Amino acid sequence: MGGIISKYYSLLLSVKMYIEKRRWMDLKGLTVSFILALLGIFASLSLTNTAQAEEPxxxxxxxxxxxxxxxxxxxxxxxxxxxxxxxxxxxxxxxxxxxxxxxxxxxxxxxxxxxxxxxxxxxxxxxxxxxxxxxxxxxxxxxxxxxxxxxxxxxxxxxxxxxxxxxxxxxxxxxxxxxxxxxxxxxxxxxxxxxxxxxxxxxxxxxxxxxxxxxxxxxxxxxxxxxxxxxxxxxxxxxxxxxxxxxxxxxxxxxxxxxxxxxxxxxxxxxxxxxxxxxxxxxxxxxxxxxxxxxxxxxxxxxxxxxxxxxxxxxxxxxxxxxxxIDALSDGNGMRSSLEDDWISLIAMNKFGRAASGKKPSWVFTYGQLSDDAELVMAEALATRNNPYETKIPQMTTSVGADYRTRMFGWAQENSPYLFETQPGARVAVLYSSASRDYVDQAAGVGLYTDTTSNDPLWWTTNQLDSAYERQYLAEYRGMVKMLVHQHIPFEIVVNPVDSAELKPYETVILPAVQAISDTEAAILQQYVENGGNLIVTGANPTALDEYGTARADYALADLLGFSKSDSLPAEKQNTFGTGSVLFFSASLGKDYFVSSDATALEKLSGAVQATNTMPLTTDADRRVHFELSQLGNQTILQFVNFIGVNGSFTVEPTTFSVNLKIPDGKEVTGVALTSPDSTNTPGLRPLDYTASNQQIIFNVMLNQYALVVVSYDDTQASSNNHTPIASK
The missing domain is CATH 3.20.20.80 (Glycosidases)
Known part of the structure; x- marks a missing residue:
């Protein structure tokens, strides 16, 4: 390796070999925190930019x-x-x-x-x-x-x-x-x-x-x-x-x-x-x-x-x-022919992109053919805190239309702080594992979307092997996204966490069929659980491989799981570790739900999440309304994307539902307001009726395609002008 990498590679390798020889959970005289710090130093030396001290x-x-x-x-x-x-x-x-x-x-x-x-x-x-x-x-x-x-x-x-x-x-x-x-x-x-x-x-x-x-x-x-x-x-x-x-x-x-x-x-x-x-x-x-x-x-x-x-x-x-x-199903008509699980895959990709960008901004292609499908695609980008690059499928320097772009971008400008300056409000995270993707799925099939049955010559693929349904790791991961979307449980994706502090905001972290994992990541997860976090782990070979796909002598998370490779694999097991807990299912519950909407898998997974998590909201909305939750100072931001009409023949099907939102401790609601880019006739935030009692607030939403609701607390006003954007022009 060149430069800094070659200078420190042998030392890093020596540390890694020592940890492999003496499993990190059994080391005498070396704390987990010390190992994390040591590995973090060398990892940062290998792939960080040393010429500049900070981000632009x-x-x-x-x-x-x-x-x-x-x-x-x-x-x-x-x-x-x-x-x-x-x-x-x-x-x-x-x-x-x-x-x-x-x-x-x-x-x-x-x-x-x-x-x-x-x-x-x-x-x-x-x-x-x-x-x-x-x-x-x-x-x-x-x-x-x-x-x-x-x-x-x-x-x-x-x-x-x-x-x-x-x-x-x-x-x-x-x-x-x-x-x-x-x-x-x-x-x-x-x-x-x-x-x-x-x-x-x-x-x-x-x-x-x-x-x-x-x-x-x-x-x-x-x-x-x-x-x-x-x-x-x-x-x-x-x-x-x-x-x-x-x-x-x-x-x-x-x-x-x-x-x-x-x-x-x-x-x-x-x-x-x-x-x-x-x-x-x-x-x-x-x-x-x-x-x-x-x-x-x-x-x-x-x-x-x-x-x-x-x-x-x-x-x-x-x-x-x-x-x-984010490519569309078809280079001809974009997402207009997508089915429900194709749209779930689109949500998963938007969430992944936001997560893999870390604390930096994240831009996303929002391919569309007509203004209605284009708006729904852009809505998913905006709701997941991604910046939209508006273009018409399949070219780059085009537009679905000047009127459409002006309407959507004008609305985004008015609501810029609520879209681009918020912090996630979710208490649930799904851990994405690049190593498991590589060494479990082994590049067999693309996995971009699910539907491969089309006569469209510009369809993404007609090979069933390429369907995300056919993959093991990817289907388990996407199934968790589907479950959380359908249950209206706000969540984030986490990739390559640098330390346990990155997991601290989450009460529950889900590991969907994570087989390949590094010692560093295993130590981060151990520290997270030891400090009170909750893990939900699925799959029959949990953390059994290292980051290069090589079989370990024992599970990397054996102490957390409460069993080892030498034990019979339990169908289900709950274990406590430190002040946290781990719930294990050997079945591929995520894939079961992704592929067939299995009711038993849904019941087990959603039950596990709700048992380990303080649910911030409940609703009677259709499962095909995607909720996103974030915070901006003394305001809670809710975004709703309606994909009920995504059924192979694109339509817009308006829906009405109620939301029951938990009020943060010590706060008093001063207003609830809604805004939507669906029409230019009602610009700006308009007040919604609500009732508040027992630290909960209830309000109704009439949703066409996409809407944003601002819940303000204490003396905060429900107006986008109350918070000046970084750059609204």
């Missing part, structure tokens, strides 16, 4: 409150053409422009200088109108138009720079068919190795871009692509680095029983994270206030394993956050 201020200002629209630009455009684009964005309430020019192409130095000049000119004009500009730049894909018929292309000029698949073939293909709409006929798509000299070539251009005056970089496709080849990452540079980093020869075949293969799977993810860390450092060396926004196409599903871009790996890297490309 942008993460707490314009990035945090962004409303994003895309613009297609070109070097020959006039000042008048630039001005018209900018004026349109201003009138549509956009605050950040995603600028897309010709950086996807294989450019000479002279052509690249023309792109830099365009950046300077466009950014200067946008800044005059109060807009920010982030520029789109593909990182590891280089396109050469008509490259099939040209002498000079990226691949032909630099054949040693491209990724190589496990079969020894270069990761290069030519456009002209299928769903790869961004590669034109005969254009060359060359995928570059982040371990090759291409990296220096790319970082040099990033530094020049950072000096142009644009506000940030929108970086796409930092991944090992699987379109041209399977399992890219076998070029000589990558093989040599894997050997230097691990001491192992590269694997020769896909074999999940081979520890070297499993180590290589984790190494590829680490390499993508390191590449992105270095891109961020290159830009911030020129401009410390230059954020890197990574377009992350994978979320919680299994394609992540194959292409090695896992947003969770970037959670704690300085200067980096995400714009999550």
């Amino acid at each position: 201020a942008a993460f707490n200002s314009w990035v945090k409150t962004a409303r994003i629209g895309g613009a297609e630009l070109f070097t020959e455009m006039t000042a008048q053409e630039m001005g018209q684009i900018i004026s349109n964005m201003v009138s549509q309430k956009v605050t950040v422009i995603e600028a897309d020019s010709n950086l996807s192409s294989y450019l000479t130095d002279a052509q690249f200088e023309q792109e830099l000049a365009l950046m300077r000119s466009f950014a200067a004009e946008a800044h005059k109108r109060g807009l920010r500009v982030v520029w789109y730049y593909p990182s590891l894909e280089v396109l050469t138009p008509n490259g099939k018929n040209l002498e000079h292309t990226m691949f032909k000029d630099h054949p040693d720079w491209v990724q190589i698949g496990i079969d020894g073939q270069p990761n290069v293909f030519y456009g002209g068919s299928g769903r790869i709409h961004w590669v034109e006929k005969d254009a060359e798509s060359a995928w570059m190795s982040p371990q090759s000299p291409y990296k220096d070539y790319f970082l040099d251009r990033v530094r020049k871009i950072a000096a142009t005056g644009i506000d940030g970089l929108w970086l796409d496709v930092p991944l090992f692509n699987d379109i041209g080849v399977d399992w890219a990452g076998f070029d000589p540079y990558a093989i040599a680095k894997f050997k230097a980093d691990t001491g192992l020869d590269a694997p020769v075949a896909e074999n999940w029983t081979d520890p070297t293969w499993r180590r290589w799977i984790a190494w590829r993810r680490q390499e993508i994270a390191l590449f992105l860390r270095d891109v961020a450092s290159a830009g911030r060396a020129i401009n410390p206030e230059f954020p890197l926004i990574v377009e992350t196409v994978t979320l919680d599903y299994n394609a992540t394993t194959a292409i090695a871009l896992d947003g969770a790996d970037l959670k704690n890297l300085e200067g980096i956050t995400h714009v999550w490309e």
